[in-house]
Amino acid sequence: MTVHSTDDLPSSPADIEAVKPQRHGAGRRSRWDLSTLRELWRFKDYGRPERKSLVLGVLMNGGQMAANLAAPWPLALVINDLLQDKGQGKGQGKGQAQSGILHTVAGWFGGSSMAMLLVAASAVLVITAAAGMFSYLGDMYMNGSGQRITSRIRADVFAYTQRLPMAFHDRQTVGELTSRVVSDTSTVESTLRDVATDLVPSVLTLAGTAAVMVTVDWRLGLIGLVVAPLVFLTANHFAGLTRQYARRKRSATGDLTGLVTESLMGIRTVHAFGNQRVQDQRFATQNDNVLSLSLRSVKVSAKFSPALQLVAAMGTALVLFVGGYGALNGWWQVGVLVVVTSYLKSMLLPMKSLAKLAPSFTQGAASAQRIADILDQPTDHQGTDEPLPARVDGRIELRKVMLDYGTGRGPVFTDVDLTVTPGERIALLGDNGAGKSTLLSVIGGLYRPTTGQVLLDGHSVPDVPEHWLHQQVAMVLQDTFLFSGTLVDNIRYGRPDATDAEVAAAAEAALVCEFADDLPDGLDTTVGTGGTGLSGGQRQRVGIARALLVDAPVVLLDEPTAGLDVHAEELVVKALGRLVEGRTIIATTHRPAVTALATRTVYLRQGGVLDTELPETAPAEPSADGTRLTTIGAL
Numbered sequence: 001m002t003v004h005s006t007d008d009l010p011s012s013p014a015d016i017e018a019v020k021p022q023r024h025g026a027g028r029r030s031r032w033d034l035s036t037l038r039e040l041w042r043f044k045d046y047g048r049p050e051r052k053s054l055v056l057g058v059l060m061n062g063g064q065m066a067a068n069l070a071a072p073w074p075l076a077l078v079i080n081d082l083l084q085d086k087g088q089g090k091g092q093g094k095g096q097a098q099s100g101i102l103h104t105v106a107g108w109f110g111g112s113s114m115a116m117l118l119v120a121a122s123a124v125l126v127i128t129a130a131a132g133m134f135s136y137l138g139d140m141y142m143n144g145s146g147q148r149i150t151s152r153i154r155a156d157v158f159a160y161t162q163r164l165p166m167a168f169h170d171r172q173t174v175g176e177l178t179s180r181v182v183s184d185t186s187t188v189e190s191t192l193r194d195v196a197t198d199l200v201p202s203v204l205t206l207a208g209t210a211a212v213m214v215t216v217d218w219r220l221g222l223i224g225l226v227v228a229p230l231v232f233l234t235a236n237h238f239a240g241l242t243r244q245y246a247r248r249k250r251s252a253t254g255d256l257t258g259l260v261t262e263s264l265m266g267i268r269t270v271h272a273f274g275n276q277r278v279q280d281q282r283f284a285t286q287n288d289n290v291l292s293l294s295l296r297s298v299k300v301s302a303k304f305s306p307a308l309q310l311v312a313a314m315g316t317a318l319v320l321f322v323g324g325y326g327a328l329n330g331w332w333q334v335g336v337l338v339v340v341t342s343y344l345k346s347m348l349l350p351m352k353s354l355a356k357l358a359p360s361f362t363q364g365a366a367s368a369q370r371i372a373d374i375l376d377q378p379t380d381h382q383g384t385d386e387p388l389p390a391r392v393d394g395r396i397e398l399r400k401v402m403l404d405y406g407t408g409r410g411p412v413f414t415d416v417d418l419t420v421t422p423g424e425r426i427a428l429l430g431d432n433g434a435g436k437s438t439l440l441s442v443i444g445g446l447y448r449p450t451t452g453q454v455l456l457d458g459h460s461v462p463d464v465p466e467h468w469l470h471q472q473v474a475m476v477l478q479d480t481f482l483f484s485g486t487l488v489d490n491i492r493y494g495r496p497d498a499t500d501a502e503v504a505a506a507a508e509a510a511l512v513c514e515f516a517d518d519l520p521d522g523l524d525t526t527v528g529t530g531g532t533g534l535s536g537g538q539r540q541r542v543g544i545a546r547a548l549l550v551d552a553p554v555v556l557l558d559e560p561t562a563g564l565d566v567h568a569e570e571l572v573v574k575a576l577g578r579l580v581e582g583r584t585i586i587a588t589t590h591r592p593a594v595t596a597l598a599t600r601t602v603y604l605r606q607g608g609v610l611d612t613e614l615p616e617t618a619p620a621e622p623s624a625d626g627t628r629l630t631t632i633g634a635l
């Protein structure tokens with residue numbers, strides 16, 4: 001296994017350019033730039049329902065900031081008013097006003113030294129409790145909003161992904177998409193959480209602390225604040241590097257997830273060929289890539305904290321030196337030095353949080369961009385204004401239809417003209433790879449034709465709403481995919497509102513009951529993902545029951561008996577006989593038993609070339625079962 005060295009971290013601008021992912025476009029400098037904000041900002045509408053919670057959260061953060069600002073004052077009171085007065089006799093100077101409230105409260109208890117000490121000690125507890133309460137409520141409001149926002153984004157991305165055209169899915173691996181729906185939304189979630197728990201409180205604390213520091217003593221305050229721009233510049237530098245790795249790592253992790261998903265989906269084939277080692281090797285290559293990027297990212301992150309602490313320590317050292325000198329010379333009280341040093345220390349944590357937020361922010365932005373890539377894809381079936389009938393007659397027209405998958409291999413077919421009248425049953429024959437399944441997919445609305453028109457009762461199939469289309473057109477595919485759940489769930493898949501009696505009737509007609517009756521739980525038997533536990537023929541019968549239940553006027557059959565033995569085929573064909581009754585049917589097939597169900601046979605020539613010449617291998621016209629044979633171009 002290759003483990004990449006961590007010494008090849010980018011250190012020069014050229015290195016940084018080299019690690020930029022190609023697909024996100026060249027020439028983009030990241031860090032805290034506007035594009036980072038823009039990528040996250042496009043999800044702003046998801047925050048609208050959370051406005052109340054977010055406002056309350058900010059208020060709670062404000063309360064926490066006030067409590068934090070009050071925290072050093074009990075100590076200052078003790079130093080200035082008790083220790084310094086008693087020990088050194090110095091009482092004038094700055095800081096007197098700020099401890100005035102404590103003075104007043106101590107006055108209620110007699111104003112003695114003991115009362116002052118008691119008030120100061122109690123104030124520490126009260127201030128800490130208040131800060132804790134504000135922090136808790138702030139987290140609850142802000143974090144809760146972040147979680148709800150992400151949950152809505154995740155739901156929308158999943159819903160949108162499912163509605164993207166098949167042409168889009170053909171270009172993506174399942175793992176890559178899974179990674180976007182699950183991992184990228186999680187990253188956005190953690191970024192929002194960081195924004196809620198770190199960004200807002202940190203910015204408030206920094207702004208408040210800076211203001212109070214300058215108010216307490218502007219000279220000491222400004223000296224302490226010199227460090228702020230340095231911290232920001234350091235954070236900015238590291239954030240730039242981290243973002244490059246975040247993007248590449250996400251992409252590499254997506255590839256890795258894709259490989260795992262594909263291996264598990266094809267686990268039967270892996271076992272059948274004993275190819276576990278080949279899969280291991282592929283995994284190792286991708287895994288090494290992720291590891292290499294992770295290690296580089298770790299190295300950048302590891303340098304992050306110490307560098308920031310060093311810069312912050314420069315500020316503390318400066319204040320200690322100048323502040324101590326000033327206190328010795330009576331420019332300000334020791335209590336003021338204690339308060340300013342304490343504020344400076346309390347600024348380190350929010351500064352660190354902000355600095356650590358930079359990579360989180362950039363990772364979130366990278367994920368937001370990957371999610372946005374999906375949401376920016378155009379969808380088919382945008383809908384049409386024309387009124388649509390509840391049930392079509394079933395007239396299908398293809399006019400000069402051409403389909404090119406865009407793989408560079410040219411169109412699968414061109415100029416396909418075909419008219420199917422309501423109630424007709426077409427057997428679509430042709431050589432392997434001629435494009436029969438593709439043509440069926442185009443008619444079923446799975447692919448938009450590159451050029452030409454596909455009409456169902458005169459309505460353009462790629463433009464009608466998908467939900468309506470699938471009430472009119474049911475499909476039985478070559479290998480019916482069953483979802484994990486019961487047989488009943490799977491039969492009901494095409495029409496979730498079907499009654500139990502309707503499901504049972506469909507199962508009976510499609511001969512599902514014939515095998516389900518022998519199963520321990522009958523139709524309530526659970527099957528695994530993909531229909532594991534059932535034979536190919538049994539799965540096809542469940543698919544036919546599904547289509548029966550949809551009760552669509554048009555049914556498309558894509559080699560429904562492919563791969564079945566004679567007995568299984570007999571049963572499926574018997575079930576199909578019930579399905580085709582009274583409907584418009586187009587069936588691609590190589591099997592005579594399915595062709596026999598047709599009233600007309602159509603032959604699709606290789607490459608979509610259409611002529612009236614019938615291939616020698618095609619059945620003679622009319623066929624023995626009385627069907628008519630035509631080449632598509634002649635229709």
Ligand SMILES: Nc1ncnc2c1ncn2[C@@H]1O[C@H](COP(=O)(O)OP(=O)(O)OP(=O)(O)O)[C@@H](O)[C@H]1O
Pocket residue numbers: 170405407412430431432433434435436437438439588
């Ligand atoms: N999703 C896809 N993306 C790119 N090319 C595809 C896709 N599906 C099919 N093709 C290509 O389109 C051509 C036609 O394939 P199709 O499956 O439609 O043929 P077919 O006539 O149904 O073949 P068979 O009889 O073997 O099932 C083939 O060259 C195939 O490689």
